[in-house]
Amino acid sequence: MPRSRVAGVQDGAPKPEGEPVLPAATLRDVAALAGVDRSTASRVLRDDPVQSVREDTRERIFEAARRLRYRPNAIAASLRTRSTQTLAFVIPDLDNIGFTAIARGVQTAASAAGYLVLLAEASPDEDRALFERLTAERRIDGLLVANAGVQLARELPSGVPAVPTVFVNRAIKGAAASVTVDDRRGAEMAIEHLVELGHENIGFIAGRPDADTSRRRRQGVRSALKTAGLELRDAWVASGDYTERGGAEAARAILAAKRPYPTAIFAANLVSGLGALRVFIEAGINVPADLSLIVMDAHPLAAHTGPPLTTVEMPLYAMGVAAAEMLIGAIRGGPLEHRVIRDEPRIVVRESTTSPAR
Amino acid sequence: MPRSRVAGVQDGAPKPEGEPVLPAATLRDVAALAGVDRSTASRVLRDDPVQSVREDTRERIFEAARRLRYRPNAIAASLRTRSTQTLAFVIPDLDNIGFTAIARGVQTAASAAGYLVLLAEASPDEDRALFERLTAERRIDGLLVANAGVQLARELPSGVPAVPTVFVNRAIKGAAASVTVDDRRGAEMAIEHLVELGHENIGFIAGRPDADTSRRRRQGVRSALKTAGLELRDAWVASGDYTERGGAEAARAILAAKRPYPTAIFAANLVSGLGALRVFIEAGINVPADLSLIVMDAHPLAAHTGPPLTTVEMPLYAMGVAAAEMLIGAIRGGPLEHRVIRDEPRIVVRESTTSPAR
DNA sequence: TTGAAAGCGCTAACAA
DNA sequence: TTGTTAGCGCTTTCAA
Numbered sequence: 001m002p003r004s005r006v007a008g009v010q011d012g013a014p015k016p017e018g019e020p021v022l023p024a025a026t027l028r029d030v031a032a033l034a035g036v037d038r039s040t041a042s043r044v045l046r047d048d049p050v051q052s053v054r055e056d057t058r059e060r061i062f063e064a065a066r067r068l069r070y071r072p073n074a075i076a077a078s079l080r081t082r083s084t085q086t087l088a089f090v091i092p093d094l095d096n097i098g099f100t101a102i103a104r105g106v107q108t109a110a111s112a113a114g115y116l117v118l119l120a121e122a123s124p125d126e127d128r129a130l131f132e133r134l135t136a137e138r139r140i141d142g143l144l145v146a147n148a149g150v151q152l153a154r155e156l157p158s159g160v161p162a163v164p165t166v167f168v169n170r171a172i173k174g175a176a177a178s179v180t181v182d183d184r185r186g187a188e189m190a191i192e193h194l195v196e197l198g199h200e201n202i203g204f205i206a207g208r209p210d211a212d213t214s215r216r217r218r219q220g221v222r223s224a225l226k227t228a229g230l231e232l233r234d235a236w237v238a239s240g241d242y243t244e245r246g247g248a249e250a251a252r253a254i255l256a257a258k259r260p261y262p263t264a265i266f267a268a269n270l271v272s273g274l275g276a277l278r279v280f281i282e283a284g285i286n287v288p289a290d291l292s293l294i295v296m297d298a299h300p301l302a303a304h305t306g307p308p309l310t311t312v313e314m315p316l317y318a319m320g321v322a323a324a325e326m327l328i329g330a331i332r333g334g335p336l337e338h339r340v341i342r343d344e345p346r347i348v349v350r351e352s353t354t355s356p357a358r
Numbered sequence: 359m360p361r362s363r364v365a366g367v368q369d370g371a372p373k374p375e376g377e378p379v380l381p382a383a384t385l386r387d388v389a390a391l392a393g394v395d396r397s398t399a400s401r402v403l404r405d406d407p408v409q410s411v412r413e414d415t416r417e418r419i420f421e422a423a424r425r426l427r428y429r430p431n432a433i434a435a436s437l438r439t440r441s442t443q444t445l446a447f448v449i450p451d452l453d454n455i456g457f458t459a460i461a462r463g464v465q466t467a468a469s470a471a472g473y474l475v476l477l478a479e480a481s482p483d484e485d486r487a488l489f490e491r492l493t494a495e496r497r498i499d500g501l502l503v504a505n506a507g508v509q510l511a512r513e514l515p516s517g518v519p520a521v522p523t524v525f526v527n528r529a530i531k532g533a534a535a536s537v538t539v540d541d542r543r544g545a546e547m548a549i550e551h552l553v554e555l556g557h558e559n560i561g562f563i564a565g566r567p568d569a570d571t572s573r574r575r576r577q578g579v580r581s582a583l584k585t586a587g588l589e590l591r592d593a594w595v596a597s598g599d600y601t602e603r604g605g606a607e608a609a610r611a612i613l614a615a616k617r618p619y620p621t622a623i624f625a626a627n628l629v630s631g632l633g634a635l636r637v638f639i640e641a642g643i644n645v646p647a648d649l650s651l652i653v654m655d656a657h658p659l660a661a662h663t664g665p666p667l668t669t670v671e672m673p674l675y676a677m678g679v680a681a682a683e684m685l686i687g688a689i690r691g692g693p694l695e696h697r698v699i700r701d702e703p704r705i706v707v708r709e710s711t712t713s714p715a716r
Numbered sequence: 717t718t719g720a721a722a723g724c725g726c727t728a729a730c731a732a
Numbered sequence: 733t734t735g736t737t738a739g740c741g742c743t744t745t746c747a748a
Contacts (some may be wrong), residue, residue, distance in 0.1 A: 397726095
């Protein structure tokens with residue numbers, strides 16, 4: 001039996017009924033206690049290098065702040081400085097497990113620079129309102145947009161005061177900045193893996209036709225096949241739309257075409273690969289004995305599908321870090337640019353790929 | 359071939375080099391253009407019911423605001439009203455797929471009430487700093503905390519001006535408010551499902567011993583087994599710690615115990631169930647023929663494991679909605695309380711459970 | 717080395 | 733029905 005202390009109802013912070021909740025101390029209170037002017041207190045507490053302050057004055061101010069548990073009011077500071085120390089990271093779908101690695105990179109880089117991150121999900125029909133709310137109302141200093149459709153970039157009303165914006169995992173022509181990964185190389189590596197296993201008949205479940213990532217992945221497929229002296233048959237290509245359902249439909253389309261079937265398939269992302277996998281299994285196809293499957297996007301769960309999926313792991317965390325760093329740099333006057341993270345993708349071999357049957 | 363317009367590099371918002379970016383209009387500008395005082399403009403634009411305004415004045419003000427593309431500065435309003443219209447939703451781990459349904463519920467309810475949600479991930483060693491930053495600096499009006507450990511509640515310095523806080527999926531004694539689901543009932547239903555299939559030897563992979571959800575799930579297991587006249591053998595129970603690794607270890611522990619093995623196992627959450635599933639499969643155990651497995655937590659990906667997992671789907675979305683609504687109510691002066699969402703959990707039967715072999 | 721004064725953009729008493 | 737006034741709490745010249 002576990003000790004009841006552990007298994008019992010948890011203790012939390014008991015309400016401190018005794019201590020009256022004082023109204024939060026302001027800079028004025030600190031200054032009064034330290035016997036200085038508010039401006040002096042402000043300079044000291046912010047470590048303002050512009051003017052020097054006598055050591056004992058500094059100490060008096062710090063001591064007063066400590067005793068009053070002074071915390072600056074960020075809202076008031078923002079109003080004055082016109083800087084909120086906050087970024088927004090907008091994603092289209094929280095359920096899309098691909099974004100967590102990016103988000104973690106963003107968070108890490110932002111925290112390191114003292115920025116807070118407002119992570120928000122916005123479906124295509126809501127995003128305009130959200131963007132307006134964030135930027136027009138001056139709640140953020142900069143914006144990161146992942147996976148969002150063109151709509152959003154196109155529709156941002158030009159009257160809205162522009163905050164620096166970096167697109168993540170999406171190269172939008174005309175946008176000032178973006179950070180992407182080398183999708184083309186990742187797709188090439190997927191095909192190379194299949195070719196090394198001996199496959200000659202390779203199919204492709206593509207992404208959303210209107211997404212630029214999809215275009216680059218398709219290019220990678222073509223170029224790697226060409227290098228291997230192989231051909232991409234029309235009947236073996238279908239759009240999986242980056243969704244589970246799209247992947248399933250693509251799989252059915254490939255199965256519906258006349259034989260021969262391909263012996264291996266590369267799906268342009270994890271979710272569409274899952275949809276396809278399901279269709280194959282339900283059709284009685286043995287993966288990988290009859291058909292190998294490799295998908296783009298790494299996620300812990302890929303290890304738990306039936307069979308575990310061989311994946312192409314892209315440097316998503318690094319992409320998030322780079323995007324946040326570029327954005328913060330831009331806020332501070334640095335350049336916005338289009339950047340591609342060239343860290344080599346990694347093939348994680350699991351059980352869904354093997355050599356073709358003879 | 360797709361039209362090149364579609365497959366090509368995407369167009370975004372071209373930089374409007376022509377239009378000079380005007381400094382954003384303020385209330386003062388609107389008032390001047392409409393020929394009224396700032397206060398009048400403010401009242402009209404906020405739809406302040408306190409005082410009435412002549413119809414033509416209203417129209418002049420709206421027209422001026424429209425022409426100047428006026429958007430109120432939320433920071434300035436916040437400073438004055440001491441309300442940010444922003445909530446924070448703090449979660450311990452973005453990768454935990456269980457939280458997305460909750461987050462979506464929170465978002466929906468918050469948006470409906472005009473609140474923005476700041477979704478933040480905070481590991482146990484960071485959360486204090488984050489909380490201070492959010493509350494002490496007065497960036498938010500209320501706080502939702504999901505899955506967080508006791509630490510956080512216990513350690514919140516009492517000097518920090520308290521924002522209303524609602525714990526989500528976690529009942530913390532001493533905390534003012536929480537919203538949870540009926541974990542006990544969910545666990546009972548899992549066991550009932552196995553019993554109905556004819557299982558008599560049922561094992562349990564429990565959650566983190568220090569989590570209150572884990573305690574309730576354990577209670578449910580015991581009570582349902584008791585009702586069925588079955589016993590829970592010590593050798594068939596192990597803590598999976600709510601992690602994949604913990605689940606794997608628990609599975610190994612159960613396999614290491616002397617026979618007989620249980621014919622079915624209930625894992626207290628999805629991730630630990632995945633860890634266990636993997637161990638079973640690697641041990642050559644056929645799931646479900648040799649061993650049925652049911653897990654708590656619904657997620658689309660549960661349909662894609664090998665075999666697809668039978669799950670207990672809890673009303674997580676409803677929990678998120680309820681938590682946000684309670685919090686917003688509290689901000690507006692309403693009560694904080696401990697609430698349990700009693701919506702009946704749902705068993706989603708997939709292929710990982712079947713009747714025991716004879 | 718410090719203080720005085722002004723003001724970020726808005727809202728809310730109160731007065732007219 | 734509308735305007736006057738006084739801040740919210742902070743930062744930032746400028747002057748002493």
